[in-house]
Amino acid sequence: MSLTNHQILLASRPQGEPTTDNFRLVETPVPELEAGQVLVRHHYLSLDPYMRGRMNDGKSYAQPQPLDAVMIGGTVGEVVASRNGNFNVGDHVVGMGGWQEYAVVDATQRGVLQKVDTRHVPLSAYLGAVGMPGVTGWYGLVKIIDPKEGETVVVSAASGAVGSVVGQLAKARGCRVVGLAGGPDKCAYVTDELGFDACIDYRQFPDLKSLSGALKVACPKGIDGYFENVGGVILDAVMLRANAFSRVAMCGMIAGYNGEPMPMANPALILVNRMKIEGFIVSEHMNVWPEALKELGAGVATGQIKFRESVAQGIASAPEAFLGLLKGKNFGKQLVKLV
Amino acid sequence: MSLTNHQILLASRPQGEPTTDNFRLVETPVPELEAGQVLVRHHYLSLDPYMRGRMNDGKSYAQPQPLDAVMIGGTVGEVVASRNGNFNVGDHVVGMGGWQEYAVVDATQRGVLQKVDTRHVPLSAYLGAVGMPGVTGWYGLVKIIDPKEGETVVVSAASGAVGSVVGQLAKARGCRVVGLAGGPDKCAYVTDELGFDACIDYRQFPDLKSLSGALKVACPKGIDGYFENVGGVILDAVMLRANAFSRVAMCGMIAGYNGEPMPMANPALILVNRMKIEGFIVSEHMNVWPEALKELGAGVATGQIKFRESVAQGIASAPEAFLGLLKGKNFGKQLVKLV
Incomplete structure (x- = not known):
């Protein structure tokens, strides 16, 4: 043959x-x-x-x-x-x-x-959901953001492979979950199918001020955790609404891959809000994969994770x-x- | 009376x-x-x-x-x-x-x-050294940077009340310690009196490229921990030399207090280097004060902390x-x- x-x-x-x-x-x-x-x-x-x-x-x-x-x-x-x-x-x-x-x-x-x-x-x-993207979402949420019931978690690229898992896991932990996605179809999917509490179409809010305003409406009690998939103005806007002791899990910054400069506007907010920002690569944390895959596999098998x-x-x-x-x-x- | x-x-x-x-x-x-x-x-x-x-x-x-x-x-x-x-x-x-x-x-x-x-x-x-500045240095070093023997720790404002404590505590833990200070007198004090391994006069390296080059020379094995007292170009330069899994304790950003914009040039390095950056205010961690003051008081009483x-x-x-x-x-x- x-x-x-x-x-x-x-x-x-x-x-x-x-x-x-x-x-x-x-x-x-x-x-x-x-x-x-x-x-x-x-x-x-x-x-x-x-x-x-x-x-x-x-x-x-x-x-x-x-x-x-x-x-x-x-x-x-x-x-x-x-x-x-x-x-x-x-x-x-x-x-x-x-x-x-x-x-x-x-x-x-x-x-x-x-x-x-x-x-x-x-x-x-x-x-x-039961592979690398799912474990990426699990690690950032569980090991870095470590959300408490009642906290507000924001997820960029919310309809994507990673973001959709982050939000559904955060909902299961009793959080208010707000997504960001590009366009009304993705946003409708994020709230109607995935069960997020709200989803912001970031294309409607192209600058820091308007996006920060939209986050204020969607997160009336501020932001306790943010899963960073994108970078750029979204991170800046989240930092303006971040609560004291908030946590940012940073696993992707698509906006910067092409080499264009993508500064963080006001890093002093890390101090002002006593934030923790942590970057991670899921392949360096193989020890958590069994625990993560167990939850993710069960979630997909039972339909709880869509x-x-x-x-x-x-x-x-x-x-x-x-x-x-x-x-x-x-x-x-x-x-x-x-x- | x-x-x-x-x-x-x-x-x-x-x-x-x-x-x-x-x-x-x-x-x-x-x-x-x-x-x-x-x-x-x-x-x-x-x-x-x-x-x-x-x-x-x-x-x-x-x-x-x-x-x-x-x-x-x-x-x-x-x-x-x-x-x-x-x-x-x-x-x-x-x-x-x-x-x-x-x-x-x-x-x-x-x-x-x-x-x-x-x-x-x-x-x-x-x-x-046995008060708020000392405990600030202790908390950032011990609780956030958490340095291992042999690692390299960089400290900005190294001759100051906080930075001098950070560096001396890091030396006592077996680290290579590199300070940043303004002017030859302060730098000489930092190495000769406080016992840092090196001290960079940041005034001699006013831009990102030259400062990053100076850090490369002073930190041949890269940077594992950074105690941030200043912000601005120093943080950017440290991030260019940061090792995988490096930690930044952020307790002051003098450069931005007057309201001038002070962006972080390349936050994608947080992901690339899998860094953790954490802001803190020492008055919110009163539980560590007794432990910190015990080490600091003993250090000053015995002359180990100058x-x-x-x-x-x-x-x-x-x-x-x-x-x-x-x-x-x-x-x-x-x-x-x-x-």
Whole structure:
């Protein structure tokens, strides 16, 4: 059997905003398996904001994505051939298979491939609410914001893979939860489907003063916790409404990935409000994953945690879908369906 | 016996930089004591940067200083008359007596007046290393930065009342300690007397790039903890050299007290470096004071914690001395001697 793989490579590093020219689609034969290896056919590829950072080669928390190599990315799929005793054909697995249809995985390394149970949780959810984005939301909310019942938690990118989890977990903990999202459709989804108490369409409030005013209305008792997914003027506006001893979990700052300056207007408010602002990368906190995934998996299985997906079709559509994600064109978790 | 008191009142709120015109010296008779009251003759008044914030009437962590009232401030002195069984004439006490020569204190309120022991610690030190500034340094270092042996800790305003304590406590914990101070005299004091490993004269490095370069030389293994006393370009430069999981304790931002904008250039570094930045006000953490004062008092009594004082003479000199403090003209803890 000779299989053909389609892959997306990083062709060049973006100067400012990335374009489809930064990517290249190639066709390659799938190699024969060696001992210990597993061949995974990918069902879904996950597209996530962190990938934008990897396209740069400046200092960051992770190594840059190498040029002319397959773009990194989380994947779920099915084992279609195995020379490893721990994996059987037909197993559903999650891993970091990259932007390609098939991946040959050396499954002797612990943790590179995880079997998942699709009886109660759909396979794609392991890339979203029950995967890295879900654990990201869980960690920021539970370990940094640590909300008390009755507190007010604000979530940017509220309809997205991370934000939707943050808000639903905060509601379950008895908080008032206010989202920020772009456009009336996303805002309606955030309140009507996800159950947030309010959602602000930030496009209606493009400057600090108006956004701060909208937050004042939506958060009459101030803001105790903020899950930062965006950066820029939203963070500035939240800081103006922050209560004493408020906490900010910072896990993404899309607004700054393209290298444009994105200052914080008034850091003295950190002192004035005795705030704590903490950045984190969820892959550095593997010890919490079991606890987080248990809550998230149970939430999805029982329907208490809802989520939504934007699904692009076919590997060739990945670059366009990724550029759309960076502009907020997705609605919910952005996936690429590969089968 | 009829005593005359001299007091400094807040005459007007500053527009931008304060001037001596914002203060007014008045003469008033000391009233007769009522039951439960104590009359304290102040030996020293403490001048501290936080007072600048109180002169404004915008939102802050504390109530504004009222107009035409005695300026608030910490004081040490001696009980000269008492109608309270817990205090005897001759007792040395620390309190918030304000900018005046005498204070009538209702000592029935718990905690407004503390007796202090001057056998091993000089009276004035209870306004500095063994008082609010010392506990401020202790809290930020021990409770927020929480340094490990071998880590690098950077301290701004290193020759001041707070910074000098931070650095000496960090040295005692086995850290590499780098100070920032204004001018060669202060820098020499910080390294030669206080025992810091290095001290950067920030006046020699007035822009982000040069200051960041100086920090790179002084901190070859990067920065793990930063005690923020100043704000502005120094914080930006530290963030460029911050290690993963570094911690910033923020207790003062003199640079912004006059209302001028003082943005943080690149808050995305909080995420890139997975930093924690936390603002605090030491008066909100009274539970740690006993532990902190025990270490600080022992350190001063044994000579392990050194400190320096700038002493202005007489209550009339307080406004000028305070304005100098805001410009860094003091060298060590700024006091006003009143006897």
